[in-house]
Amino acid sequence: MxxxxxxxxxxxxxxTLWERVVHWSAALSFTYLMLTGLALYSPRLFWMASIFGGGTTVRVWHPFAGVVFSVALVLMSLSWARCMWLxxxxxxxxxxxxxxxxxxxxxxxxxxxxxxxxxxxxxxxxxxxxxxxxxxxxxxxxxxxxxxxxxxxxxxxxxxxxxxxxxxxxxxxxxxxxxxxxxxxxxxxxxxxxxxxxxxxxxxxxxxxxxxx
Amino acid sequence: MGTRVLETKAISATPYPLLGIREVPEVLEVCKLIDVSICIGCKACEVACQEWNDLPVSETYTHFGSYQTLPDLAHNFWNLIKFKELENKGKLLWTMAKYQCMHCEDPGCLRACPAPGAIVQYTNGIVDFVQENCIGCQFCVTGCPFNVPKISPKTQKVYKCTLCADRVESGLEPACIKACPTDCLHFGLKKDLVRMGLRRVKQLRDQGFENAILYDPPGVLGAHVIYVLPFGNRPEDYGLPRDPEVPATVNWWKGPLKLAGNIMMMGGVALALLHYLKFGPMELVEEKRRGAPGEKRRKTKE
The missing domain is CATH 1.20.950.20 (Transmembrane di-heme cytochromes, Chain C)
Structure with a gap:
């Protein structure tokens, strides 16, 4: 007992530490991408662009965050593809x-x-x-x-x-x-x-x- | 280009009511008429446009085999005569047609723009870009069926013909109209110019140009720049698109897809919260027999 x-x-x-680093890189970049993307997606959500520095700033950084997210996703796939196999x-x-x-x-x-x-x-x-x-x-x-x-x-x-x-x-x-x-x-x-x-x-x-x- | 006293009809990315409360007695829609049949390709309109709008004189491209000043419109070149050397019934047909923003009644640029106030349509029909609100995403470039807006590599903002809104506002005609020496360009009220254009089309047809038309594309609900084309069956010969319309993609993207997306996102969050209220969190089960060997070894529970 x-x-x-x-x-x-x-x-x-x-x-592992590596898995968590990769996960949170993807999570953070995704959050940024989602909020800035939503700001450009709907005029009623454009106020979210102001949080991140305004429309132009958001337009400039959104694609770079996309690159970060893509890299994180590739790394994640490399470490998890096997456990994620169906x-x-x-x-x-x-x-x-x-x-x-x-x-x-x-x-x-x-x-x-x-x-x-x-x-x-x-x-x-x-x-x-x-x-x-x-x-x-x-x-x-x-x-x-x-x-x-x-x-x-x-x-x-x-x-x-x-x-x-x-x-x-x-x-x-x-x-x-x-x-x-x-x-x-x-x-x-x-x-x-x-x-x-x-x-x-x-x-x-x-x-x-x-x-x- | 900045705030104007002109009454606004539509503002990009702005779902809220417009600010105008004044009673406009009569909406006077302005229009440019380009009678291609009497254009001599002198390029006076190009020069006048550059002069009035304080745009730099760019170097003439000479290496693409045309009399045309530039291959295409540019961020600092808003009025371009397109020259084409073609054949008609075995003879040379040299077309020349002034090209610029069409100031569409249903502007694809304005529909596609995500930046509030970056594109404004006035009640007189002028569609204008407000660079201080532009974020440089170039969705307007994709939304425009005439491929008119151009981005400046220096400012990363988009520019195009303003139909000399600043001159029109002061009761003057646009600079290009003022400069035209052959009266190929006219400026006035749309209803008057449509009548004038149709009269000219009839004249051309009587003279043997049986395909002459007044080019006022219905796909964008009409434009505030209209053309008299002697060979109206071949608008491409004048560098004009055949049957231009706001891309269906833009309408889908800004219409049903957005509605579906909003419902999906809000519904998703609501369903998740509802699920929590109904089922609560997943609990750790100790007593449940799940057949794990670790479980079996320890039959007794504390």
Whole structure:
């Protein structure tokens, strides 16, 4: 029993320093991009441009922040692509996503280091990030591209933005309110034994089997 | 170019009501008429434009095989006669047509602009750029179906023909009109000039130019610069786009997509908060049997 208590509060490394640096670089640049982008997206939100130094300043810096975000996303993909790979059991998870949303565990396969929802979010953000980068270039250097390319870029940039913001709403909600402990995990890099066992049992088991914890 | 006493009709990126409360007795829409059939390509309008607007005299490009001053309009060159050497029925057809901002009734630049007050449309039809509010994003360049606005590499702001709003405001005609020696350029009220243009078109048709038209593109709800084109079936020969209109993309982007986006973003946040109120945070489950080996080994709970 005593051992159990100790075990339960033991901390497990979930994210390395590098993973956290990359994550927060992406998070900060994304936040800046989202707020400055929204300022230019809607005149009713143009006031947000003033927070960041006015319309011209925002127009100048937004693409550079986009470069930072793209680099962070590439680094993130390099370190996580393997854990984010979708396997057949993830299909099962996604089919039963409603049980996850309603906090029932029926039909949900045990999650590895990331559950299928996290994986989907990762790919949604990566894919929309790629589209945002590709469509952002003609918006940054309009004189280098044809009219049709620029028009298409505007459309793609907006649609990819909406997809990414949709994803980020879910991500921020899950990471802060919905799953206590996950914000701390991304901040300190550690979770408790019980947290790991509850949310990512397969990952936890693997670490135990490998004798890493 | 700065605040004017002119009454405004539309301001870029401004969903709120305009400030005008004065009763304007009659909206007098101004217009430029360019009768291409009697343009001699003297470029007096180009010079007058540069002079009045204090724009520098740029070096003439000579290496692109045309009589034209520059290949295209520039941030400091707002009025350009386009010259084209073409063939018509085996004979040389040398076209020359003054090109500048069309001052569209439905300006694509103004629709696309995200900076409040950077583009203004006055009730008299003039569409003007207010550089102090311009952020240099060049969405207007993409929104314009005539490819008119040009960015200055020095100031990173966009410039174009103002239809000499400063002169018009003082009751003068635009500088280019003043300079034209052949009366190919006219300035006045739109309704008068449309009538004048149609009369000239009829005259041209009677003279054998059976395709002559008055070019006043309906795709932008008409313009405040209209042309008499002898070969109206081939507007491209005068450097004018065929059937120009505000790009559908711009209308989608500023219309339904934005509405859908707003609903999605606000709905997303609302749903997340609602989910929290209904289901609360995910709890750590100790007693639940999840089959983890660590769990099984410790059957007893404290």
């Amino acid at each position: 005593k051992r159990g208590v100790k075990r339960k509060n033991k901390e497990i490394v979930r994210y 396997y057949p059991e993830d299909r099962q998870w996604l089919l039963n996503i409603w049980s996850y949303i309603t906090h029932k565990e029926e039909g949900l396969p045990e999650a590895g280091r990331f559950n299928a929802g996290q994986k989907m979010l990762f790919w949604l953000m990566s894919f929309s990030g790629l589209l945002l980068l590709l469509s952002g270039i003609p918006l940054w250097f309009p004189h280098k591209f044809s009219w049709d390319v620029r028009l298409a870029s505007i459309l793609v940039h907006e649609i990819a933005t909406l997809a990414a913001i949709g994803g980020i709403i879910v991500h921020v909600y899950m990471g802060t309110l919905a799953v206590p402990g996950s914000l701390g995990a991304m901040a300190k890099g550690k979770v408790t034994d019980l947290w790991a066992k509850t949310h990512h049992p397969r990952w936890y088991r693997r670490l135990r089997q490998k004798g890493l914890i």
